[in-house]
Amino acid sequence: MQTLAQFIQKKREDIGFSTKGLAMATNLPIETIEDIEAGKDLFLSVTVRQNLAKILKCSPDEIKKLEKDFNNHIVSEQVIESLKELILNEAGGLKCPVCGAPLVTRIQKLYDLEDNLMLHPKAHCTKCSFQIHS
Numbered sequence: 001m002q003t004l005a006q007f008i009q010k011k012r013e014d015i016g017f018s019t020k021g022l023a024m025a026t027n028l029p030i031e032t033i034e035d036i037e038a039g040k041d042l043f044l045s046v047t048v049r050q051n052l053a054k055i056l057k058c059s060p061d062e063i064k065k066l067e068k069d070f071n072n073h074i075v076s077e078q079v080i081e082s083l084k085e086l087i088l089n090e091a092g093g094l095k096c097p098v099c100g101a102p103l104v105t106r107i108q109k110l111y112d113l114e115d116n117l118m119l120h121p122k123a124h125c126t127k128c129s130f131q132i133h134s
Helices: 004-014 019-026 030-037 046-056 060-064 077-088
Strands: 103-111 117-125
Touching: 004 030, 004 046, 004 060, 019 030, 019 046, 030 103, 046 060, 077 103, 077 117
Parallel strands: none
Antiparallel strands: 103 117
8 A cells, every 4th residue: 555655756757847846836945855755754734735736636525535644642631731831932842642662753844825923833652653743
């Protein structure tokens, strides 16, 4: 079965874009494209999915069916919201609430249709499948 990373990379190559070219065409940070193709981002926001689908000439549903939404049902929503706030405040040394391993965190910067900057906290565990996506 094809992964989200493989699908995006193949579609990108089929239309002849580099990662930088796809980032520019979709108005997404190159880090976002690199994270998707590296398998770090397994769930995409609606905006990212729609931007990719438009440029890659596929439907958003084709992308969505390959996403892995590890709905963190074993972690309370309060813990997730607290972690998001800590990430936005650039706190370091955060640990996974599931297994205690270090969390890799970043703040994704996106712009809405009115060119307003939106900050989305993201994190993934270095050992288990826990992740935070906005």
